[in-house]
Amino acid sequence: MSAPARTPAGAPGSLTGPGSSGGVGTDAARPDGTLKVRGEFAYGSDLWMEDMLWGTTLRSPHPYARIRSIDVGPALAVPGVRAVLTSDDVPGAKVYGLELADQPVLAVDVVRYQGEPVALVAADHPETARLAAARIVVDYEVWEPVTDARTALGHPRWNQVHDGTAQVTELSRESAHLHPEGNLVRHLKVRRGDPAPTADVVVVGEYEVGMQDQAFLGPESGLAVPAEDGGVELYVATQWLHVDQRQICAALGLAPEQVRLTLAGVGGAFGGREDLSMHVHACLLALRTGRPVKMSYNREESFFGHVHRHPATMRYEHGATRDGDLVYVRAAIYFDGGAYASSTPAVVGNGGTMGIGPYVVPNVHVDCFGAYTNNPPCGAMRGFGSVQTAFAYESQMDALAAELGMDPVELRCRNAMEQGSEAITGQVVDSPAPVVELLRRLEAMPLPEPAPDDLRHRPGGVSNTTHGEGVRRGVGYAVAYKNVGFSEGFDDYSTARVRLEVVGGEPTVTVHTAAAEVGQGLVTVEQQIARTELGVDRVVVAPKDTAVGSAGSTSASRQTYVTGGAVKAACEAVRARVLERAAGVTGRPAAQLRLFDGAVVGEGLELPLAEVLGDDAVEETLEWRHRPTEAIDPETGQGFAHVQYAFSAHRAVVDVDTELGLIKVVEMACTQDVGKAINPQAVVGQIQGGTAQGLGLAVMEEILIRDGRVQNPSFTDYLIPTILDMPPMRIEILEYADPHAPYGLRGVGEAPNISSGPAVLAAIRAATGLPLTRVPVRPEHITGV
Amino acid sequence: MRLTCTVNGSAQQVDDVWEGESLLYVLRERMGLPGSKNACEQGECGSCTVYLDGVPVCSCLVAAGQAEGRAIGTVEGMGSEETLHPVQQAFLDAGAVQCGFCTPGLLVATDDLVTRSLAAGAPPADAEIREALAGNLCRCTGYEKILDAVKLAAQRMAAPTTGAPR
Ligand code: FES
Ligand code: FES
Numbered sequence: 001m002s003a004p005a006r007t008p009a010g011a012p013g014s015l016t017g018p019g020s021s022g023g024v025g026t027d028a029a030r031p032d033g034t035l036k037v038r039g040e041f042a043y044g045s046d047l048w049m050e051d052m053l054w055g056t057t058l059r060s061p062h063p064y065a066r067i068r069s070i071d072v073g074p075a076l077a078v079p080g081v082r083a084v085l086t087s088d089d090v091p092g093a094k095v096y097g098l099e100l101a102d103q104p105v106l107a108v109d110v111v112r113y114q115g116e117p118v119a120l121v122a123a124d125h126p127e128t129a130r131l132a133a134a135r136i137v138v139d140y141e142v143w144e145p146v147t148d149a150r151t152a153l154g155h156p157r158w159n160q161v162h163d164g165t166a167q168v169t170e171l172s173r174e175s176a177h178l179h180p181e182g183n184l185v186r187h188l189k190v191r192r193g194d195p196a197p198t199a200d201v202v203v204v205g206e207y208e209v210g211m212q213d214q215a216f217l218g219p220e221s222g223l224a225v226p227a228e229d230g231g232v233e234l235y236v237a238t239q240w241l242h243v244d245q246r247q248i249c250a251a252l253g254l255a256p257e258q259v260r261l262t263l264a265g266v267g268g269a270f271g272g273r274e275d276l277s278m279h280v281h282a283c284l285l286a287l288r289t290g291r292p293v294k295m296s297y298n299r300e301e302s303f304f305g306h307v308h309r310h311p312a313t314m315r316y317e318h319g320a321t322r323d324g325d326l327v328y329v330r331a332a333i334y335f336d337g338g339a340y341a342s343s344t345p346a347v348v349g350n351g352g353t354m355g356i357g358p359y360v361v362p363n364v365h366v367d368c369f370g371a372y373t374n375n376p377p378c379g380a381m382r383g384f385g386s387v388q389t390a391f392a393y394e395s396q397m398d399a400l401a402a403e404l405g406m407d408p409v410e411l412r413c414r415n416a417m418e419q420g421s422e423a424i425t426g427q428v429v430d431s432p433a434p435v436v437e438l439l440r441r442l443e444a445m446p447l448p449e450p451a452p453d454d455l456r457h458r459p460g461g462v463s464n465t466t467h468g469e470g471v472r473r474g475v476g477y478a479v480a481y482k483n484v485g486f487s488e489g490f491d492d493y494s495t496a497r498v499r500l501e502v503v504g505g506e507p508t509v510t511v512h513t514a515a516a517e518v519g520q521g522l523v524t525v526e527q528q529i530a531r532t533e534l535g536v537d538r539v540v541v542a543p544k545d546t547a548v549g550s551a552g553s554t555s556a557s558r559q560t561y562v563t564g565g566a567v568k569a570a571c572e573a574v575r576a577r578v579l580e581r582a583a584g585v586t587g588r589p590a591a592q593l594r595l596f597d598g599a600v601v602g603e604g605l606e607l608p609l610a611e612v613l614g615d616d617a618v619e620e621t622l623e624w625r626h627r628p629t630e631a632i633d634p635e636t637g638q639g640f641a642h643v644q645y646a647f648s649a650h651r652a653v654v655d656v657d658t659e660l661g662l663i664k665v666v667e668m669a670c671t672q673d674v675g676k677a678i679n680p681q682a683v684v685g686q687i688q689g690g691t692a693q694g695l696g697l698a699v700m701e702e703i704l705i706r707d708g709r710v711q712n713p714s715f716t717d718y719l720i721p722t723i724l725d726m727p728p729m730r731i732e733i734l735e736y737a738d739p740h741a742p743y744g745l746r747g748v749g750e751a752p753n754i755s756s757g758p759a760v761l762a763a764i765r766a767a768t769g770l771p772l773t774r775v776p777v778r779p780e781h782i783t784g785v
Numbered sequence: 786m787r788l789t790c791t792v793n794g795s796a797q798q799v800d801d802v803w804e805g806e807s808l809l810y811v812l813r814e815r816m817g818l819p820g821s822k823n824a825c826e827q828g829e830c831g832s833c834t835v836y837l838d839g840v841p842v843c844s845c846l847v848a849a850g851q852a853e854g855r856a857i858g859t860v861e862g863m864g865s866e867e868t869l870h871p872v873q874q875a876f877l878d879a880g881a882v883q884c885g886f887c888t889p890g891l892l893v894a895t896d897d898l899v900t901r902s903l904a905a906g907a908p909p910a911d912a913e914i915r916e917a918l919a920g921n922l923c924r925c926t927g928y929e930k931i932l933d934a935v936k937l938a939a940q941r942m943a944a945p946t947t948g949a950p951r
Contacts, residue, residue: 036885037873039820039860267886519884688927715829
């Protein structure tokens with residue numbers, strides 16, 4: 001095996017796009033589109049340098065074990081191997097983490113989940129590296145894993161619906177601590193109104209949501225290049241360059257100036273790239289060998305290499321009057337955080353503070369727990385804590401409607417939040433909350449025709465499993481709300497640098513931010529905002545890197561809001577300076593001038609920017625923050641926790657083969673309030689993609705874990721929706737401006753991922769008459785065998 | 786081992802190929818053609834789809850040696866810098882590209898489908914498109930705009946006179 005040789009594939013460059021144009025509110029073309037369809041866009045896995053080595057990771061086969069010893073000798077003896085590293089070779093902090101630093105860079109004495117990184121190898125050829133890693137001898141003392149969140153916390157397990165609400169009792173005993181502080185990551189309480197309310201009608205339900213994977217197609221990958229100053233350059237597919245940089249610096253014991261990150265092309269993220277994967281590992285190997293090191297996971301390793309969506313078990317009790325007014329909700333929500341904290345505290349925050357859905361309820365008692373177990377670590381995934389609870393609260397609304405003999409949409413509308421309502425945190429909803437309109441618009445949409453007599457339209461499709469007998473149709477509704485941006489007092493800001501100059505006679509804007517483009521189209525949005533604010537068509541998006549300040553994470557549906565806000569503010573600052581200059585030239589007050597079509601214009605005046613600017617560039621860099629939120633009260637969960645909410649609703653129509661348990665989703669309809677659609681085509685794309693991921697969780701997607709071990713780490717066994725599984729969609733977008741947000745916009749990406757799955761589940765229940773309290777729904781849940 | 790084949794119309798020869806390497810690996814790592822993607826390397830996602838003697842295959846499942854003496858077509862061979870292939874243009878116009886990792890494989894699969902359908906006399910129907918692309922996973926788009934893109938491409942390829950005058 002010799003080293004691969006080929007022409008280098010460069011690091012990502014600036015993006016301009018094919019002379020596209022279009023400001024805010026248009027379907028402007030993506031500046032990276034042409035590169036992507038030509039196969040020239042450099043994803044992390046495409047990076048290549050002369051002389052580079054390939055890194056690989058040895059991972060623990062056990063969910064819980066003590067490491068007695070590691071012998072790297074046999075690996076070092078393999079020809080072509082350049083370095084083998086263990087935790088002893090980590091020069092700085094041995095542990096890292098987004099919120100709590102508790103996760104080892106490489107296992108230190110104990111492994112707490114199957115797949116935990118134990119050692120690293122760099123070699124000339126990836127196969128050599130893999131072979132060598134397999135020769136490392138690790139002696140494990142295997143321990144019994146803790147695999148259930150309630151057991152980990154010593155809380156009673158529920159066996160049936162009428163067990164009491166979970167309580168921490170004197171008698172219950174936590175499992176042996178996986179971490180020194182115990183197995184509780186966070187317990188969030190919401191207490192509101194009467195602590196012992198009673199109601200005419202009560203429904204109780206227990207629900208379970210399986211572990212979902214982000215399943216982005218582009219594997220975790222990047223290239224680390226040692227630098228002459230003793231530092232390192234890292235090109236990596238990630239979601240938040242600066243939070244990576246902070247953690248990498250700590251692990252390497254280097255200063256921020258010495259660890260420079262540039263975003264490589266990202267093949268989807270969905271939360272799964274918020275935590276570190278190969279980042280520190282590649283840097284360690286590069287610094288040790290003095291050569292560029294590339295790491296790129298294969299699909300199996302990817303399943304072990306990033307956090308997943310928290311599985312949840314939930315018990316809800318809803319009380320209502322006979323007329324259908326909600327009186328109280330009690331909920332106990334358990335998130336299995338797996339072996340390390342990742343973003344579990346924030347997931348618990350979202351799950352708890354929005355855990356009853358967009359409804360107004362006077363009396364609320366919520367306990368939301370995040371626990372450590374020996375399952376794979378769980379953290380961010382699109383919908384972040386709200387996806388799980390939505391399955392429970394929307395199932396409860398349907399159960400309550402059935403108990404009351406009411407139409408489920410009617411019951412929702414009767415209790416829906418609106419502008420001016422108080423959320424369960426006591427926070428007043430101070431921008432439009434058109435929950436009723438979202439539902440009514442769905443109801444008004446025509447229903448699809450009965451399935452044509454064509455087996456491709458039946459459950460089972462061309463497998464030819466049914467001729468239509470036993471097939472029942474069902475319709476279900478669900479509604480979602482989700483916080484946008486980081487909450488609970490987090491200093492949530494973004495930085496933008498905007499430069500206006502004349503290049504080759506053409507006015508040109510350069511926008512530089514560190515905000516990760518992961519496929520959603522933020523680079524397009526940045527261009528659109530600059531065009532609108534500066535009246536200049538040609539906008540260059542500089543490579544995303546740490547040479548400019550933090551943009552915060554590409555998560556929580558926040559980048560268009562926060563980085564969009566920063567770009568807008570920086571453009572405004574540039575504009576003010578340019579107009580000041582123009583005022584000096586023309587003698588007109590700046591207030592009477594504006595920028596339009598590459599010129600300064602005013603009453604009877606059109607002065608090309610080239611004449612105003614000459615050879616000068618006007619540049620402004622600034623940080624922009626949304627209005628502050630605050631921490632919630634630890635005993636009552638009350639406080640101004642969230643800056644904005646996103647609302648969406650879905651109607652699902654399904655056909656179910658009740659004999660075989662096969663499901664065909666016939667149509668998905670979605671309504672969403674986006675405040676202002678900055679790029680309508682991209683907004684629709686987010687709704688369609690989010691809908692697909694929610695549908696996937698409802699009917700097929702689950703990482704199966706047995707005794708802490710992943711059973712299906714491949715696309716053969718972990719199924720995501722294909723084009724055959726996705727039905728046609730009807731989408732209506734509402735634009736009720738949020739007065740607090742730039743252009744009135746609302747974050748878009750997550751809400752549709754939250755309401756789609758519960759709507760599908762409701763439709764399956766409607767078709768089958770079965771209670772169905774667990775997702776994904778499997779054929780045996782329907783057939784009962 | 787030495788591998789000799791034609792890629793996008795030009796003769797290619799690479800040396801020192803290890804027997805275990807896939808065609809995908811050789812294209813990406815030895816020929817400098819990383820356009821074909823590697824989302825699973827197990828034949829499940831279609832992101833590595835290339836033409837092998839005119840037939841779309843998952844190049845991750847083809848051993849490099851099997852490509853000896855054969856003609857390979859990849860996304861890099863579609864269209865040109867100045868003029869995109871109609872399938873490429875349709876994917877952009879329909880908004881079918883988000884992260885784009887699925888795109889190269891889908892472009893090849895779509896080109897094959899549309900070309901075959903038009904040769905048989907009609908653009909592909911929705912159900913045919915879904916069946917033909919069922920092996921190409923996309924995690925970002927929910928497939929609606931991919932379906933739109935295929936239909937748009939078929940329409941444009943059926944009426945090439947709407948393009949540049951010939
Ligand atoms: S990489 Fe070949 S099918 Fe997925
Ligand atoms: S666009 Fe991201 S996988 Fe298809």
